[in-house]
Amino acid sequence: MSEMKTSSGCETAADAHWYSVGSTALNWSILSISMVCLLIVISSSESTEPLYSYFHYTAPWHDDASSLDAPVMDKHELKRLKSGKEFARLRPNGPHDPESWNRWSTRAGEWYTNTALQDVDSNWEGRKRMHQNLANGSLWWDEDAENYITAEIQKSQFPADCRKTHWVAHRSHFAGMCSNLHQIVIPLLIGMERGFTVLDIDREKSDNNPTYFGCEAGDRNLHCFFNLTSCKSGNDTYRIEKIDASEIADDVPWEKVLIEEDEIFPPGEVTIVQNTHHGFCTGPFTYGDAFTAGKVRLIHGMRRMGMVGVHDESVCHRDGIESRRMDFTLVSILSAWMLSKTGERVKIIADEIMARYSDEKGRPAWTPPVLGIHIRQTDKKGEDLFYKMNKRYRNASEYVGPMRRLEKEYGFEWPSVFLISDSGSALTLVAAEINGNSSDLLSRYNSSSAARKDGKKLIMYDWTSDTHIYEKYGEHAKIPRALKVDLQEHFLATLYIFHQISDYAIVTYSSNVGRYLGELMAAKHRMAHPGMEGPFVLSLDRIWSHD
Structure with a gap:
């Protein structure tokens, strides 16, 4: 202590x-x-709301920020930083491990904490403004x-x-x-x-x-x-x-x-x-x-x-710290702790997935900041209020639209995107919406060289398993027993990767997976914001509560 x-x-x-x-x-x-x-x-x-009361939150915590006109980064600007020697030159006597930039599991964290990297990345200031503007009212901890x-x-x-x-x-x-x-x-x-x-x-x-x-x-x-x-x-x-x-x-x-x-x-x-x-x-x-x-x-x-506080609190509320923010804090810390207790096989699968997004020397070929997107479909019809109201799942533009809005509003870009979904069709459509309207975009732009060549975002996902398997069987409960454990381990590997590399997440809180990812993002950045749009996660479910 x-x-x-x-x-x-x-x-x-x-x-x-x-x-x-x-x-x-x-x-x-x-x-x-x-x-x-x-x-x-x-x-x-x-307020003595029970744990998970943050799921009842239905109103924004902040006023919309005015548009900020800032330059978008040159995609090649950080290319030289992928060399360990170049990294060491930038921070020769600093506390950072030069190899941290060259490991997929620590690259995002290095970018987040190393001012030498931030100084040469034109994305940093816009991303920083976004997080600061959306953090008002969030409970932080150290x-x-x-x-x-x-x-x-x-x-x-x-x-x-x-x-x-x-x-x-x-x-x-x-x-x-x-x-x-x-x-x-x-x-x-x-x-x-x-x-x-x-x-x-x-x-x-x-x-x-x-x-x-x-x-x-x-x-x-x-x-x-x-x-x-x-x-x-x-x-x-x-x-x-x-x-x-x-x-x-x-x-x-x-x-x-x-x-x-x-x-x-x-x-x-x-x-x-x-x-x-x-x-x-x-x-x-x-x-x-x-x-x-x-x-x-x-x-x-x-x-x-x-050790804890409320970010940019300008008005002292009689209630002190709101109960739901305390809940989100404790649940988030425990959620991240539980994920850290997953098996070594899951981490090996994660390494295998991320090996595809590395150069010939095994160094990560993707660039922070990374946007993580989770799309839940297949058998979610009975619980998804959007589906019940509209008789359809959200289309790709409804996931990609918030990404473009935030990039434009704050003047930066997410050069890399990590996708998780139980629907291979949704993965393909969202990838196409992000980078264009070609049906081969999911396979084409999960190659870092292809993405850089065409000036597109790098699309990352679990390429090691069948992305359409849940669609083939219709629902999660119908997956054959012989396949289930392996699929569960691959699923946990994607959660592990998402937590390690994503700087921001777009999810749906009507999904337990979406909420869990939101908690992981809160734990990663040590900031709890239970609303629909916060400094590290945005939920597309605008009318949803935990029953």
């Missing part, structure tokens, strides 16, 4: 009221039932805040001795990958607060969940793809047997885990909790109510220490 820092932003009597909820000590043991009741009493007029939270979750999920911790077992939902990641994030936060180790476990008849086709029995849950804890069957046969013998009817309600004394949860035992819709429970104590006290004390304690 860093030393006490000077508080940033404005501090009012209302802030003092929030701070008075507890001391600034960052100790998760603060969350007791008495504190929950105290907070509910003293802050009944404040490396110390992130390190503290990730250290706490690491401590609860990877204890020194699994025999001395209490396990809380959460049944993986019958849903898609990112939906299940969203389901478990709140249990992980609560386990972190109480010092419990959270496990995702199989549901009854879990063999029928297409998300886990091909996974071994006992691992038909998120542990099939993520190393979320060191406490597994090899550690404790007794508790695994209890889990295997349990029935859903015997599971305890989540509120018991939240409000009972620690003596009810002795080391060496396991509590299996009831599944609830999107991780929320009903009754007098909900996830939102019970977590509010700890959330408020943590975030506002960090704010007093200068």
Whole structure:
């Protein structure tokens, strides 16, 4: 933990009221039932929205900025920087690793932090203006805040001795990958607060969940793809047997885990909790109510220490930091932590995908900043409000239009684009809309040399798998078992790449994948903006909430 820092932003009597909820000590043991009741009493007029409340946001946070006339970069301007020697000449005594520019996984981060690169890139100033203009009202946090939270979750999920911790077992939902990641994030936060180790476990008849086709029995849950804890069957046969013998009817309600004394949860035992819709429970104590006290004390304690703040806050609000921004912050940090726990095979696939976008010496041939676009189609008709209202999915221009608007408004260009979609047809159409109207653009402009030759954007995507496979089978649930695990690993590899290289994202928040990517972008830039158009992500869903 860093030393006490000077508080940033404005501090009012209302802030003092929030701070008075507890001391600034960052100790998760603060969350007791008495504190929950105290907070509910003293802050009944404040915002106590549950986690994920940011999904209800439907209005812009900012006024439209006036158009800025700035020069668009020369695409060849950074070509010389692809040489390690040239990079070293620019920053001979700097703290940066010369090879960081020559690794695909660190190139975007190097561009983001290295002033030597920024000084010669005419895209930098326009991109910087865009982020600054759209950041108003966003909650930012620093490396110390992130390190503290990730250290706490690491401590609860990877204890020194699994025999001395209490396990809380959460049944993986019958849903898609990112939906299940969203389901478990709140249990992980609560386990972190109480010092419990959270496990995702199989549901009854879990063999029928297409998300886990091909996974071994006992691992038909998120542990099939993520190393979320060191406490597994090899550690404790007794508790695994209890889990295997349990029935859903015997599971305890989540509120018991939240409000009972620690003596009810002795080391060496396991509590299996009831599944609830999107991780929320009903009754007098909900996830939102019970977590509010700890959330408020943590975030506002960090704010007093200068570890978090509100970007360009010009007006002091009585509510202090809005609840949904706190939620987005914590969820984003945990989402990025979970992705970091994916398997090595996923990272190998990511390396294979990005090898195509390298020169003959293996150095990345793409140029930052990168725009990431996610297009969700195939079997989304039943959940996509746009589809329900218009009887069609969005066309390519509706994804590319915001890109062109932002480039024109702020006077810069995204020279490279990374695409993710469950529809190969959508990939082709969006690529064609970006670079012209030729049907071969997807294959043609995923070659960096071809893109530079024709003055087009470099189009990147997962070329190593069949982009039309979901269209062939009609929906995700109909993919053959023999293919599913490999497809899931390729999907996770694209999320991993998106997180590593994208500077901005265009998504749809009606998609769990879109929301997850939005959270990853927030974590990458340490700035939470739950609105539709923020400094690092834009959602095309203008009327959507999380039910």
